[in-house]
Amino acid sequence: MRFTWPFCLLLFLLPCLFLGGCTGDFSQPPVAKKGVLDLRHQSFEKKIALNGEWEFYWQQFIEPNDSAKHKGTLVKFPFKWNGYNLNGEELPAFGYATYKLTVLIPKDSVRLRISVPDMYCAYRFFINGDPVAENGQISTSAKGFEPHWAYGGANLRRGVDTLHLVLQVANFVHSKGGVSKPLFIAKRDIIELDRRRAEAIDLLLTGCLLMGGFFFLGLYLLGSRDKAILLFSLYSIVYSYRIIGTDNYVLHSLLPSIHWYIAARLEYVSLFLGLGLFGLYTRYIYPLDANKAAVYIINLLCFAFTIASLCLTPYYFTQLVNPFLVVMLFCLVYIPFVYARAYRNKRPGAIYSLMSAVALMSVFGISLFHYWALIPPLQLLSFIGYLMFFFLQSLILSHRVSFVLKKARRDAEQGLIAKSEFLSTMSHEIRTPLNSVIGMGHLLLKNNPRPDQVEHLDVMLFSANNLLAIVNDVLDYNKIEAGKITFEHIEMDVAAIARNVVAALKASAQDKGIGLRIKIDEGLTHKVMGDPTRLSQVMTNLVHNAIKFTHIGYVQVVVSVNGETDQTITLNIQVKDTGIGIPVEKQQLIFERFTQADSSTSRGFGGTGLGLAITKRILELQNAQLNLHSEEGKGSTFYFIQTFDKSAANAEQMQKDNLPAETQQPLTGIAILLVEDNPMNVLVAQTYLKRWGATIDVATNGQEALEKLDVTRHRLVLMDLHMPVMDGYESAKKMRASNVAVPIIALTANLPKEVEEQTIQAGIDDVMVKPFLPDELYRMVLHYVFRRG
Known part of the structure; x- marks a missing residue:
């Protein structure tokens, strides 16, 4: 059976709904009736919401000791008055009112405390005539009115069996007026512990988001220029305000002087901008799986809401929440769909994305149901969901960075291989003409040149040898770095x-x-x-x-x-x-x-x-x-x-140190097969060998060498390794396969160690590196001709 994402969300939220409505003993919580709440038989071991029927007095600030008769209305508390039909008239958001409730408690009850939430948008709270809590400055008009949101509370005096609660609320800035959250009563330590727990969770989660956000921001600025990492870091930083600056309003408790107009704008901006940034993040992390048009529409709407929150007055931008919920619900379905598609297409880290989507859906689902007053905040579950979401997203980005690093490493290794091959090729291509230059230079010096020609030849040989030294330096350092020396x-x-x-x-x-x-x-x-x-x-x-x-x-x-x-x-x-x-x-x-x-x-x-x-x-x-x-x-x-x-x-002394002089032409009568495709190198080697008395046969490739080799006459084969038609390795292998025992010396621009394994496999006896000096070739040729001939 295939489950849709909304159905999965419902499955996840069912236990949350159950937990939200469950009191532990499966009994219904007490509620106020006709302005009276009887708690005389309660233990106060758990928080009890002061909900039910409260007396409501519109456009009246009734003082606690006011004995005059006032006309009130019973309302179901918590109660927001905007849109409420009172005596045939729909109440506006702007206005003021008084809520009253009488609570009966045991006279010898333990030390109790009432927690007071934020309200729209200023209040003053009295218990038995004493002012015990307030937020902002209430007023009967916009003049003198100061909004503020923060948590409040009041300890109850012992020995009292009746509590007369008077709550004066005013609003002249927000699109909602009145009270949206319940007041709670319980033992003092339970209320205080619950508040400390809520503050600790918010502070811990905010710290995690900020540290993670700044870490990924630093990673982007100092290393990876992956836009997905930048967007996630910005999202984490922006959304951290949603944790500490809303709902429990921990930031407002830490900074009681924070201006309400700034805090309210930040609250809405962090909501709108946060979702837009996360949509862009999803687009960049899985560009092939996310629909570009859908993401851009989501971002356009989110950023439009953000601009409105910055430019409009609170009365207008606070009304954007309901239309924005439509966008949020769409994202709750679409973003997991993108992650599911990425997982199906086997994108890197997609399994973590899919798991994080479930966590994100649970958190947003709890927030929505709590906003609609269907369940309590379930802060611990939300905290776990947030932690899972950000942890899994961190795994996604870590996997992404690791994937990029591995790819970069593979590319670097391939680059090193390409560099080594390039340098090897360049070595061959540079050494081959240098062999001709140096060889011809030495030949000219041996032909009794004029003094001025000697000077010119010395300069030429010096320059050629200097170039050879530079080439050797570069190649040597490359081999040292590669660990191949x-x-x-x-x-x-x-x-x-x-x-x-x-x-x-x-x-x-x-x-x-x-x-x-x-x-x-x-x-x-x-x-x-x-x-x-x-x-x-x-x-x-x-x-x-x-x-x-x-x-x-x-x-x-x-x-x-x-x-x-x-x-x-x-x-x-x-x-x-x-x-x-x-x-x-x-x-x-x-x-x-x-x-x-x-x-x-x-x-x-x-x-x-x-x-x-x-x-x-x-x-x-x-x-x-x-x-x-x-x-x-x-x-x-x-x-x-x-x-x-x-x-x-x-x-x-070794035999090579007692070699005969070149002028004796020690190779007279010795036939040598020279296999070389470069005409200049053929000329150089041929000239050397003829000066020493040898008879030279030339083949221009390995196949021709096989055809020209005469084992009854040739005493030595000088074989270039890189030739057309058939290279020197293959030609040597075929010679050895035919039981040819004639010594084979490789003439190559590669260094001996670079071709050592291949030459051994081919049956080549020794290697002469180009460019070679005449004396080096002379000694090696005599060594193999007379020691092995």
């Missing part, structure tokens, strides 16, 4: 690496007119296990950085032994300079990515600002720390202390 653990000669770094950068130092020195500890006699590529990169970055910022003096590389055991050795590697130095306050700044000591440094010295950041991270990933001692104007010392495992092998 790996380290080799192979034998290396630290002293030789340091000497090579110094030799490679000596020309740069000489160009600036400074010295470049090296000092190696004589105690360093062992080779160690580590990553020679990364160590060379670290030392190169530090030395290059020192040369860049030194104008006068020297740069010195120092490698010293800090400690040694049978298995390990600890080295202190320092790079000292007599350059510009670094101020103390900026010594940590230089290790940030893309950053130098100040912007003028970048303009004056150039560079990406990545070198030191990369160096620092590479060392940290190897459990070492890059340190700095510097004094402005006197120079700097960068150093790190790192422990290495000693090499198990002896210090004999």
Whole structure:
């Protein structure tokens, strides 16, 4: 069976109606008859409403001790006089009147108290001739009249068995006149406890709404720019006034001097504007499920009511409640319908929306039935409903923010993947032409150029190598950020690496007119296990950085032994300079990515600002720390202390260090298959290999390589990995599948670790990274031709 929302609302409110009419013992509460209420047999353990027939005197302020005869009318209290037909005349809202009631109580009763609610719109209350409570200033005309709404009460004196109640009420501002809420009598502590409970609930709920509203407002302003979050925050803040500023009027008790005209406008504005904001919130949270036209009509009406409340006099804007109830009833049905549709369409957080709709319907339903005087306020049930509603709405927004964050995370991860792929592609595309530039530069230098040509070629090679260094820096930092950097653990000669770094950068130092020195500890006699590529990169970055910022003096590389055991050795590697130095306050700044000591440094010295950041991270990933001692104007010392495992092998020179000279043409009679689709790279490699005596066959793709490979003649295959028709991976796999044992060296612009897994699977023996130096290619070719040929 499918239940409609109004039917669900009725099902929810049935217990509320039952609770509202139930007294606990299922007996009817006593009511006044002909102006007398007999409570002599009541225990006063529960609140008793002073309802029933009261004497009503229109346009008369009867004083308690007035013994004159006055013509009154019995009315059913609580009684609003506007619209009442008295002697054939319909009473207006503006006017004044007196209500009278006699209450009989036990003479020896306990300490009692009467609670007095707000009235339209000022009153004065007497018990046995004594003024005990008042709100505002009553008057027989608008002149001198002051409206006010607040809770009141009066304690009864003991030893009295008859209470003569006189209630004078006046109204000259509101569209209603008289009394709409009952007075209650009970034991004093029961009345006071009930009031404190009501105030506590209102204050707690108001605090929750305000804190939640300001939290979501801050979330919107400082982070998410989701309009649904903004609208819900505004709704929570606006509606909080409905809790503390109406019904129990806790705010009026806290601020008794608050101006009635301001408070009344706020009461109606918070009602009208609150519903409009919630309608907009529903529209933004589920835009595909809410009818745009319906929501805009609701908002137009709500905002029109709001403007009217701000512009019209109270007499007019207080009459807007009844037409507004039509809008509210429509929303009570339509908003849950939107949430049900969102749930059916599997929108994020829709289950919470559906549950919150039930809570919202219950709260508004209780408010409506209480407004129509069908049930008591049921404040505890309303409080629970409010808490459920705002808690579930908070879950909706939290789920929404979480959903957005997860989506942003997925997009960011996809962006990182796209960035990595882009950088990998750019690496290949930049390194490939650089291979031709650097290769041709070295070839030209070997062909006895004129002195002026040597200078031009040096500049060209310097610029090409500088560009390559920048590309490598960017790629390295990207790999470090992505956590994809790996380290080799192979034998290396630290002293030789340091000497090579110094030799490679000596020309740069000489160009600036400074010295470049090296000092190696004589105690360093062992080779160690580590990553020679990364160590060379670290030392190169530090030395290059020192040369860049030194104008006068020297740069010195120092490698010293800090400690040694049978298995390990600890080295202190320092790079000292007599350059510009670094101020103390900026010594940590230089290790940030893309950053130098100040912007003028970048303009004056150039560079990406990545070198030191990369160096620092590479060392940290190897459990070492890059340190700095510097004094402005006197120079700097960068150093790190790192422990290495000693090499198990002896210090004999490797075969590649005893290679024959190029002029001997050691590859004479050796046939090599070169597989490369870039004509310039073919020219560079072909020229190198022919100078060393090799015979070269060229294939422009992997398929052609399979057709041209002759295992009886070819001693080595140099294979580019990225080619049309068939790439190098597939070609190598097919060669190995055909039992081809000829060594295959990959020529690629990718870094070795990036293609390591694929090359191993393809059966490729080694990788040569473009752009390569002639000596690097020479050594690798000889190594595989003579060791494996």
